Amino acid sequence: MTTELTTLQGISSMATRAMLAELARSCPLECAVDAHFESVGGVDAARRVREGEAFDVVVLAGDAIDKLIAAGSVLADSRADLVVSKTVVAVPRDSQGFDVSTEQALRQAVLEARAIGHSTGPSGTAVLGLLQRWGVLDAVRDRLVQAPPGVPVGRLLEQGQATLGFQQTSELLGLDGVRVLGELPAGCEIVTRFTAGVCTVSRRQQAARALVAYLASPRTAAIKRAHGMEPA
Secondary structure, three states, X not given: OOOOOEEEEEEEEHHHHHHHHHHHHHHHHHHOEEEEEEEEOHHHHHHHHHOOOOOOEEEEEHHHHHHHHHXXXXXXXXXXXXXXXXXXXXXXXXXXXXXXXXXXXXXXXXHHOOOEEEOOOHHHHHHHHHHHHHOOHHHHHXXXXXXXXXXXXXXXXXXXXXXXXXXXXXXXXXXXOEEEEEEOOOOOOOEEEEEEEEEOOOOOHHHHHHHHXXXXXXXXXXXXXXXOOEEO
């Protein structure tokens, strides 16, 4: 007997794109759902959900989901943390690189870098906050290069537009022209928690809840780790 699948449409930020694509392939067997995720810049994704576009599930940074819940765009009791994602420091593959083993060394690397790439997402906002805390934001402002929405910082490194870049591990995997120097050192770690929720406008809320439950389940742990994230 063949189980009838419910087709669901989701939207996410770019950091979880590859992970969600792989998890979606297992959804027909795991939760009787045919899931499709569109991945765009996080700000754009939140706006489209807030404007009532026809999505069933949204996956974004936890604070963005909380704002959508407050706006009435996501069901509060459907909220589920999926993964935590660490921001790392990277350089073009063939470059000499920098010492980023301590907070002081990373601060010095930022001051020496010709161009510093960061994202439009929560990790990029946190990087700017870190530079502000260090008191160097004004000194390096002219050397900051923000990746356009939906474009990974790794592309800036590959194309020579940045010589030092900050981004979540998942968005740098598979980029041959990038070398990861390591995670941000103790004292300045940037960790993003990605969360799922069912959109208020969904007409398939029961199936959407089943999808969110599967995405948050222990059965997905290996896939999450394979994409550079840890289960929440």
